[in-house]
Structures are given as structure tokens and as C-alpha cells.
Amino acid sequence: MRSGAKMNIDLAPLAGKKLLCAVSGGADSMCLLHLLTSQGLDVTAAHFEHGIRGEESLRDAAFVETWCKARGIPFVLGRGDAPGYARAHGMGLEEAARELRYRFLREVMEETRAELILTAHNRDDNAETVLLNLIRGSGTAGLCGVPFMRGAILRPLLTVSREEIEAYLTAHSVPHVEDSSNQSDDYTRNLIRRRVMPLLREINPRFSEAAARTARLARRDEDCLSALAAEFLKGELKDESLSLKALCSLHPAIASRVVRQLFPGLSMERCEAVLAFARGREYGILELPGRVIRREQGRLYLSAGRTIQLPDRPLIPGEGLLIPELGLRIETERTVYRGEIHDLFKTSYLKYEIVSTDLLCTGRRPGDSLRPLGRGVRKSLSALFKEAGFTRERRDAALILRDGAGPLLVRGLALDERARPRIGGEALKVSFAEAVQNP
Numbered sequence: 001m002r003s004g005a006k007m008n009i010d011l012a013p014l015a016g017k018k019l020l021c022a023v024s025g026g027a028d029s030m031c032l033l034h035l036l037t038s039q040g041l042d043v044t045a046a047h048f049e050h051g052i053r054g055e056e057s058l059r060d061a062a063f064v065e066t067w068c069k070a071r072g073i074p075f076v077l078g079r080g081d082a083p084g085y086a087r088a089h090g091m092g093l094e095e096a097a098r099e100l101r102y103r104f105l106r107e108v109m110e111e112t113r114a115e116l117i118l119t120a121h122n123r124d125d126n127a128e129t130v131l132l133n134l135i136r137g138s139g140t141a142g143l144c145g146v147p148f149m150r151g152a153i154l155r156p157l158l159t160v161s162r163e164e165i166e167a168y169l170t171a172h173s174v175p176h177v178e179d180s181s182n183q184s185d186d187y188t189r190n191l192i193r194r195r196v197m198p199l200l201r202e203i204n205p206r207f208s209e210a211a212a213r214t215a216r217l218a219r220r221d222e223d224c225l226s227a228l229a230a231e232f233l234k235g236e237l238k239d240e241s242l243s244l245k246a247l248c249s250l251h252p253a254i255a256s257r258v259v260r261q262l263f264p265g266l267s268m269e270r271c272e273a274v275l276a277f278a279r280g281r282e283y284g285i286l287e288l289p290g291r292v293i294r295r296e297q298g299r300l301y302l303s304a305g306r307t308i309q310l311p312d313r314p315l316i317p318g319e320g321l322l323i324p325e326l327g328l329r330i331e332t333e334r335t336v337y338r339g340e341i342h343d344l345f346k347t348s349y350l351k352y353e354i355v356s357t358d359l360l361c362t363g364r365r366p367g368d369s370l371r372p373l374g375r376g377v378r379k380s381l382s383a384l385f386k387e388a389g390f391t392r393e394r395r396d397a398a399l400i401l402r403d404g405a406g407p408l409l410v411r412g413l414a415l416d417e418r419a420r421p422r423i424g425g426e427a428l429k430v431s432f433a434e435a436v437q438n439p
Contacts, residue, residue, distance in 0.1 A: 007160050007168065011039050014156075019043045020114035022105055023068075025060040028120035030067075030176040031165045032157055036118070037073060038172075044074040046108045048101045050082040052093070053179070060177050067175070076112070078104040094189075109152065121146050121155045124162045127211035128192050135188075139256075139268065140222045145215035161208055229257035241299045244278050262302065263288060283392060296391050308396040310363030315401065317352075317428050321361055322435055326397055329435040330361065337427035342373075345412045345432065350401070350419040352426035355408065362400050370407045372414040384413055401430065 014036070021036060023029040023045045036043045045068045049061045061077055068075040086096035105117050126145040133142030148158050157165065169176060200207045232254065236246050247255060252275070259274045260266055266274070270288060277286045277293075278300055285294045294301045308325050315321050321330040334352060342348045368381035385395050390413075399411040408419040411432060421427035 007035075007157075007164060009035070009156055009160070011036070011041065011156070014041055014116070017042065017115045018113060019116050019118055020105065020109050020112060021045050021118045022101070022120070023047050023064050024120075024179070025064045025177040026120075026179060027165055027169055027176045028122055028125075028157065028162070030174050031168050032118060032120040033068075033073070034172060034174045035156075035168070037071065044076060044108070044112050044114060046076045046078070046105055048078040048080065048104045050080055050097045050100065051084075052082050052097065056179075060179070063175075063177050074112075076108050078108070080104070115152070117153045119153060119155050120157050122157045122160050122162055122165060123208045123212055124193075124197070126158060126215060127208040128189055128197065130211045130215055131192055131196065132189060137268075140218050140225070143214060143218040144222055145211070145218075147219075159212070225253055226257050226261070228254050229261055232258055233261060240303060241301045244295065244298050244300050247278050247300060248275075263291075294392070297389060301391075308363075308393070310361075310397075310399065313361045315359045315361045317355065317359070323361065323399065324435070326399065327435050328399070329433050331431045331433065333429040333431075335427055335429045337421035337423060337425055339423045342415060344409075344415065347432070348409055348415055348430050349421045349427040350408060350415075350430060351421045352428050354419055355401070355403065355428050358403050359408075360402050362402060364395060364398055364400060368400070368407055370410070370414060370416040371418070373417055373420055381407065381410065384410070388413060399432075 019036065019041055021029070021033050021043050023033050024047065033043065033045055045064065047061055047064045049057050051057065053060075065075050065077060067073075080097075080100040082093060082097040082100055085091075085100055086093045089096065091099075108114070109117055130143055130145045133145075136142070146155060146158060148155055168174070197207070204210055232246075232250065233242075236242050242258075247258065250258065255275055256271050259271045263271075263274070266288070274286065274288070274293070277284065277295060280295055283294070283296050285292055291303065293303065310323070310325055313321060313323075315330065315332065317332050318334060319332060321332075322328075323330065335349075337349045340347075340349060364381055369378055370381065371378045372384065381398075385398070390398070398413065400407050401409040401411075405418070406416075408416045409430065
């Protein structure tokens with residue numbers, strides 16, 4: 001048997017690359033390490049001791065280190081406390097061990113300047129993963145099983161069965177160690193491996209191959225649907241918001257992937273909650289882990305926006321006023337109005353005799369209304385906001401100059417007829433500018 005030939009693994013693309021091989025000392029990883037080094041590839045072996053199995057765990061680390069040093073294979077050893085990490089972070093032992101192991105591998109990859117991390121997952125591991133995800137009620141993404149490559153992590157043995165691996169070790173006299181925890185049914189994966197898989201192979205001796213085919217087909221479908229979701233976001237995501245109508249018109253299979261791409265790691269239940277929220281019409285907010293989204297005026301905003309509260313501040317004609325909440329400064333000047341055009345965002349002119357006393361700069365208040373210049377009718381401020389398409393955030397940030405009778409000027413929106421200056425008469429020039437920050 002020639003190394004690698006019987007397994008139908010093409011190692012040629014790895015030639016010339018600096019590789020990091022994760023080696024536990026078990027049959028799979030020892031097979032992978034021997035396969036790589038026998039082809040003369042540039043490989044560093046990395047072993048992580050999780051602190052789970054006491055003396056047996058130390059034995060495994062010593063075994064891998066000794067085997068590598070005897071053959072001149074660069075070796076890196078890492079240690080961790082998976083049980084303590086699991087307790088501290090409220091996670092299962094297997095999950096904690098995996099997180100620590102991959103963190104170690106990424107650190108070693110950076111230190112050794114390796115281009116790829118290679119792990120020894122095989123075809124039977126893939127079948128077990130598909131089953132495990134099916135039991136958990138996974139969607140298509142879970143049925144894709146173990147990816148052949150994800151980021152910098154490559155799994156060359158994913159098409160190889162455990163039986164083929166054992167035959168390889170025997171043919172090449174490659175030793176390995178056995179993890180005693182693999183004989184226990186305390187872990188779900190072990191239970192599937194020891195009890196469920198043998199039963200399925202009685203029904204279909206080539207079950208692992210069948211599961212691999214299912215995973216391959218699921219991966220193809222998942223890639224297609226995810227690409228459609230990404231294309232939708234590319235065209236529709238603007239200013240961190242989406243059209244609710246466009247999102248709700250998508251097929252649910254694509255819509256759910258849009259949500260998961262917007263919020264990675266979101267559970268199926270929360271994903272469905274976001275889609276249900278998107279079907280609503282009125283203003284609303286929805287809390288998600290680590291963030292709050294809002295629904296407003298036909299759009300889904302990916303953040304709830306900052307809450308702005310503008311306090312009442314006296315505005316004295318001839319003096320300036322800083323509005324730190326908005327990063328604005330107001331300057332006022334007594335002048336003669338000569339028919340200048342009002343710019344409601346930058347400069348406006350108010351009839352001086354009205355605003356010479358008791359002028360306040362405030363936020364909106366319940367019941368506010370005014371007679372917008374040129375409209376000839378009184379309108380509630382809320383109606384004007386709605387007409388102008390102001391979001392809740394913009395409404396909260398609306399800066400209002402008022403006297404005792406109500407609003408005179410709503411920045412960016414309207415000037416009340418009461419405040420219209422007479423050409424040739426005295427006026428208060430009100431200028432809005434970005435506040436200059438002191439260095």
C-alpha cells in the first residue's frame with residue numbers, strides 16, 4: 001500500500017505550505033500525521049491536554065511528544081483546565097474542551113506562521129454529526145455535517161472511513177493511544193457511535209457514505225439559499241435598515257437566512273421571532289441577545305437608536321447656546337429682515353418682538369401644534385412628523401424654539417406663522433451649526 005494512494009486523498013495542494021496538525025494521539029490524528037509527514041510536507045504537530053482524564057491525559061501528551069521528537073517532527077504542547085472553564089462559563093464539558101482546543105490551535109498557528117490547521121475528522125465523524133444535529137432538530141445547515149474546510153481549518157480525512165484509518169495504521173505500524181472516555185455512554189456522541197451507528201449499519205452497511213451524500217446535497221442547497229440571502233442584503237440593506245415589505249415578501253427559507261446573516265448565532269426560535277416582528281405595522285422594539293432592533297415606518301432598523309432627551313434651555317437673543325445632546329450650537333443675532341430665504345436646518349428669521357423674551361429651546365412636548373408657514377392651517381406636531389417621515393429617533397431629536405404660546409420654530413421642519421418676520425422689520429436671526437469640540 002502506498003501512503004495516501006489507497007485513501008484517494010490528494011495531498012498535492014498542500015505541498016509548499018506550512019501546516020499545523022492537531023494530534024490527540026488517537027487513531028485518526030496519528031493516521032493524519034503519518035500521512036502528511038510521509039509525503040515530506042512541512043508539518044508541526046500540536047497537542048492540547050484538556051486536564052480532564054488525569055494520568056491518562058498526561059500519558060497521551062507524552063506519547064505524542066515522544067513519537068514526534070523521535071522523528072524530528074516539530075511539536076507544540078498546550079494545557080488547559082476544561083472542567084474549570086466549563087464551570088466558569090456555564091457550558092458543557094465537551095463544548096469547553098473544544099473551545100479551549102481551537103483557541104490553542106489558532107494561537108499556535110499564529111506563532112508558527114502556519115497557513116492551515118489540519119484536523120482528523122473522518123467520514124464516520126461526519127455521519128455522527130449529521131445524526132446528532134438531526135436529533136437536535138437542526139435545519140439544513142446542521143445536516144451539512146462537518147465542513148471539509150472552514151476558514152483556515154482543513155479536514156483531509158473527511159472522505160475516509162474509520163475502518164480505512166485502522167487498516168492504514170496496521171499497514172504502516174503506526175501506534176496510537178485509546179481514550180478511555182470513548183468507551184463511556186456518558187457523552188451523546190459516544191452513545192451514537194457505540195449504540196446507534198451499529199444499528200443503522202445493520203439496515204445500511206454503507207450508512208456513513210449515505211450520510212455523507214446527504215450532507216453534500218444539504219451543503220449545496222445551503223450554499224445556494226445563503227447566497228440568495230446575501231444578494232438580498234447587498235441590494236436592500238441601507239443605513240443599517242431593511243424594508244419590511246421586501247423582507248416579508250421573501251420565501252421563508254431565504255428570509256430566515258437573511259436574519260441569521262444579520263444576527264449570527266441567533267437561535268431558530270429567536271429567528272422566527274424576528275420574522276414575526278417584521279410582519280407588524282406599528283412602531284415597536286424587539287430585544288435580542290446583546291442588541292435591540294426596532295420597527296418603524298415600514299423599515300426594520302438594526303439598532304433601537306439612542307434615546308435623546310432634550311432639556312428646556314432659555315435662549316437669550318444676542319447670545320449663543322450649546323446643545324450637547326445633538327452636537328449643535330445655536331447663534332442668535334438681532335438684524336433687519338430683508339426677505340432672506342429660510343433654511344430650517346441652518347438659518348431662520350423670527351419676528352423680533354415675539355421672541356425678545358421668554359424664548360426656550362426644548363424637545364417635543366405632548367399636544368404641540370403650530371400653523372406652518374404657508375399652509376394656512378394648524379397642524380399637530382405629531383402629524384407633521386408623520387408627513388415628513390420622521391423616525392422616532394428623529395422626533396426625539398427635533399429641536400424646538402418656543403414661547404409661552406407654543407412652538408415657533410421646529411428645526412428642519414416648520415416655522416410658525418406667528419414668527420414670520422416683516423420685510424424691513426426687526427428679526428432674530430437664528431443659526432444652527434455643528435458644535436466645535438475642544439481638543
